[in-house]
Amino acid sequence: MRKLLLAPLLCSFMLLSAFLPLVGGLHAPLSVRQDFPLITSPASPIYLDSSATSQKPTFVVDKMREYELTTNSNVHRGAHKLSRDATDMYEAARDKLTTFINAPSRRGVVFTSGATHSLNLLAKTLATNLEDGDEIILSVMEHHSNIVPWQMLRDFGGVSVKIKWCNLDEEGGSLDYEHLATLVTPRTKVISIVHTSNTLGCTTDTKKIARIKAERAHPDCVYVVDGCQSLPHMPVDVQDMECDFYVASSHKMCGPTGVGLLWGREELLDSLNPFFGGGEMIDEVTTEGSTYAALPGKFEAGTPCISQAIGFGFAIDYLNSIGGMAKVHEYEKKLGSYLHEKLSAVEGVKIYGPSDPGERSALCAFSVDGIHVSDIASFLDMENVAVRAGHHCTQPLHTYLEISHTARASCYVYNDENDVDEFVNKLRETIDFFKSTGA
Structure with a gap:
């Protein structure tokens, strides 16, 4: 009888225990801080510059070290076996x-040195598909x-193309899709x-x-998506997105620097000429000419970023191990709303972007x-808080917003x-200090 009475209580306790991590605070669903030694020692900064790196x-550092050793x-x-094993890890x-x-x-997944490499590759190789009067x-x-x-393609690519710029919506927080529609023509x-x-x-949608x-647009128009700030933070399905190319970097998503992603539709990648020439990207080389390897090798000339690519893979393993990208996205949406709410309450602060925290x-x-x-960022640094200050490699945006620089907490x-x-x-405290000094 005692066992019969205890069974429902035990079941209820187990259910409550499973639920408690979800109600114990905003940080409870992930609780991964202990996995990052750089930010958990007593002298560690409060690191709010993850959009940069x-x-x-x-886990990732140890796995890369293990590979190297x-x-x-x-x-x-x-x-030999070492080469076979390294190849297996790289392709895995x-x-x-x-x-x-x-x-x-x-076949459509190409390793590059980063998103910058990926975008340059596309600009250079797509140039052969453009004619005078075409639009970007x-x-x-x-x-x-x-x-x-794209400006280099226009200026040095041997073809006279026009770059057109889509504005932000009336709020100044996101893309103006109506304006975009007016810009796109059969020459795009x-x-x-x-x-x-x-x-x-x-x-963006x-x-x-x-x-x-x-x-x-023109039937041959291609749609390129810069995913550097989306792949680390949300589930990404390149087929569902309906884009033609997608680029991202490892170092913004728990992985190493020096490696990135170019994904493209296979028929489009097959139609493009190689970007770099050399070893690995060839099929056959003679004194008369060369033929090229099948995808993705066609775009991976020379010795690739082996340990970095392997580290990229282990970063994916890590993100999957903490619950996957849906859970990461859910957690960050809550944390982002909290950041927006608290920062909005500071007198004299103006936040750029959508006013709705949910967006x-x-x-x-x-x-x-x-x-x-x-000055804000420098004084925060003295208080061991790391934020970014500058134009964040978005000078045209800052010009559009009529401000030279912003600080950024990410x-x-x-x-x-x-x-x-x-x-x-x-x-x-920093703002109060500047006000008290009359600076």
Whole structure:
């Protein structure tokens, strides 16, 4: 009888125990801070600059170190065991990334040195498909990496193309889709627009952009998505997004620097000429000419970023191990709303981007009345709070917003509401100090 009475109580206790982590505070669903030694020691800063570069968990660092000490070798070339093992790990990382972005095939997943490399590759190789009078459409909120390569194509690519700029909506917080529709014409051959802005924190509607492209652009127009600020923070399905190319970088999502992603539709990648020439990307070389390897090798000339790509794969393993990207996104939406709420309450602070916290990623770019943001960031640094100050590689956006610089606080999976509170408290103290000195 005692066992019969205890059974329901035990069951209730187990259910309550499973639920408690979800109600114990905003940070409870992930609780991963202990995985990042750089931010958990007593002297560690409150790190709010993850939009520039995220921290790496011990898991990724240890796995990369293990590879370097036990498996290091060149890939695809050697007949010996080390080379075979290194090749297996390198290609396993490609398979992980293929699944992570729901690419239809691993053939469309190309490792590059980063998103900047990926975008330059596209600008250079797509140039052969352009004619005088063709149009490239960008938005005013693009990162310089999604601006300069297209300007170089226009200026040095041997073809006279026009770059057109899509504005923000009336609020100034996101893309103006009506304006975009007026810009797209049958001469439009490239539309390249960021997925999530690294300054405004807004996320564009890729399907709406794809629909505008399909209805108004040239049949051969390609749609490129800069996913540097979306892939680390939300589930990404490149097939569902309806884009033609997608680029991102490892170092913003718990992985190493020096490696990134270019995904493209296979038929489009097959139609493009190689970007770099050399070893690995060839099929046969004679004194008369060369033929090229099948995808993705065609775009991976020379010794690739082996350990970095392997580390990229382990970063994906880590993000999956903490609950996956849906859970990461859910947590960051709550944390981002908390950041926006607390920062909005500080007198003299102006936040840029959507006013609705539900439409923002977990970052806030802001200015403070009467105080230069570089001074704000420097004083916060003295208080051991790390934020960004500058134009965040979005000078055209800052010009559009009629401000030279902003400060930016950006969160990731290892941040919590305590970090936000400490940041906001130190910001208030900094503002009060400048006011008291009359500076």
